[in-house]
Amino acid sequence: MQAIINTTLTAPLRMPRQSSVLDRALEAFEIGEIAGPMSSLFTELQQIRQEEPLSWKEFARDCRNHPVCDLLHQDPFTFRAYDKPRGYAGDAVMMDYIYGLGEARAAESSATPLGREIFGFLGQCASSKGVRYRRRLLARLIDGASQRGPASVLAIAAGHLREAELSASLQTGNVREFIALDQDEASLALVANEYGHLGVKAVPGSVRQILAGKLQLGQFDFVYAAGLFDYLSAPVAAALTRRMFEMTRPGGQVLIPNFLTGVPDTGYMESFMDWYLIYRSKIDMMSLAAAVPQNELAECRIFDDQFGAITYLLLTKAL
Ligand SMILES: C[S@@+](CC[C@H](N)C(=O)[O-])C[C@H]1O[C@@H](n2cnc3c(N)ncnc32)[C@H](O)[C@@H]1O
Numbered sequence: 001m002q003a004i005i006n007t008t009l010t011a012p013l014r015m016p017r018q019s020s021v022l023d024r025a026l027e028a029f030e031i032g033e034i035a036g037p038m039s040s041l042f043t044e045l046q047q048i049r050q051e052e053p054l055s056w057k058e059f060a061r062d063c064r065n066h067p068v069c070d071l072l073h074q075d076p077f078t079f080r081a082y083d084k085p086r087g088y089a090g091d092a093v094m095m096d097y098i099y100g101l102g103e104a105r106a107a108e109s110s111a112t113p114l115g116r117e118i119f120g121f122l123g124q125c126a127s128s129k130g131v132r133y134r135r136r137l138l139a140r141l142i143d144g145a146s147q148r149g150p151a152s153v154l155a156i157a158a159g160h161l162r163e164a165e166l167s168a169s170l171q172t173g174n175v176r177e178f179i180a181l182d183q184d185e186a187s188l189a190l191v192a193n194e195y196g197h198l199g200v201k202a203v204p205g206s207v208r209q210i211l212a213g214k215l216q217l218g219q220f221d222f223v224y225a226a227g228l229f230d231y232l233s234a235p236v237a238a239a240l241t242r243r244m245f246e247m248t249r250p251g252g253q254v255l256i257p258n259f260l261t262g263v264p265d266t267g268y269m270e271s272f273m274d275w276y277l278i279y280r281s282k283i284d285m286m287s288l289a290a291a292v293p294q295n296e297l298a299e300c301r302i303f304d305d306q307f308g309a310i311t312y313l314l315l316t317k318a319l
Helices: 002-030 035-051 053-063 067-072 076-083 092-099 104-109 113-123 126-146 162-166 185-198 207-211 234-246 266-272 282-289
Strands: 151-156 175-182 200-204 220-225 248-259 297-304 310-317
Touching: 002 035, 002 053, 002 067, 035 053, 035 113, 035 266, 053 266, 076 092, 076 104, 076 113, 076 266, 092 104, 092 113, 092 126, 092 162, 092 185, 104 113, 126 151, 126 162, 126 220, 126 248, 126 310, 162 185, 175 185, 185 200, 207 234, 220 234, 234 248, 234 282, 234 310, 248 282, 282 297, 282 310
Parallel strands: 151 175, 151 220, 175 200, 220 248
Antiparallel strands: 248 310, 297 310
């Protein structure tokens, strides 16, 4: 009863602020201003999300009925995330838009001038910078695993495995075994085609199959899952952390990245992209670490990137 009364009282007061944010962006786009208004839109959406959590989801949905949405959807990145041609936002083709690989150039050049400018803006936002840093970090850790001798690596939810291009040890044949696992057949076909010659094996499989013990892949020196935990509930995330640790050899490492609670792009992603992730704090990452047998843990590190976008859990298994 209390909630109903609150909603009725606050709704008329709330709407002018929210619609004026969208109206201002629309007016600015119509006279050719892009970067400044996009930046304000990101900030203001994030503020509304934080200050009005109860009405946020409804407002986020309403954003997509405002005329400014048609303009924002001229950007191939925003539109693909919203459209979800593979059933979910953040598919490997979309990740390529962030990396500037694969279909990124074609998508950008076939967009309208406005769409291209918005595309350029999104490529520089915190989460895009964080995703590109994550790719570089993965390559460094693959190379680090290979320093002790040819390593075996398991990438869960590998997507297009773009870190393969940055890993010196993969390029020089210093990785003994590399399994790229994903549930998306189209992504696996690209991995086999582009990185098969480096010895990468593209294997179909899902988190569900891993947790059910239906995929017996063996043990690896480095096991990671980038862009996956952001979609997993706490119990599934904990179970997968435990399983990944089991699949790691003594002395090996597990890396789990997750979008960080409070990333400034969240408001835009949830409204105009209809893209809801499960954000995690350092404390949430500590809960994941608690899921592995502590007596088998040599080191546990939790750190964030410099963009405030992605947090990392890096576990080293005792020898
Ligand atoms: C955001 S992309 C990340 C791709 C890549 N790791 C990267 O960092 O660019 C997420 C990937 O997870 C895969 N995926 C999502 N849910 C999955 C599941 N339950 N089991 C296996 N793969 C999954 C998708 O097919 C997609 O390729």
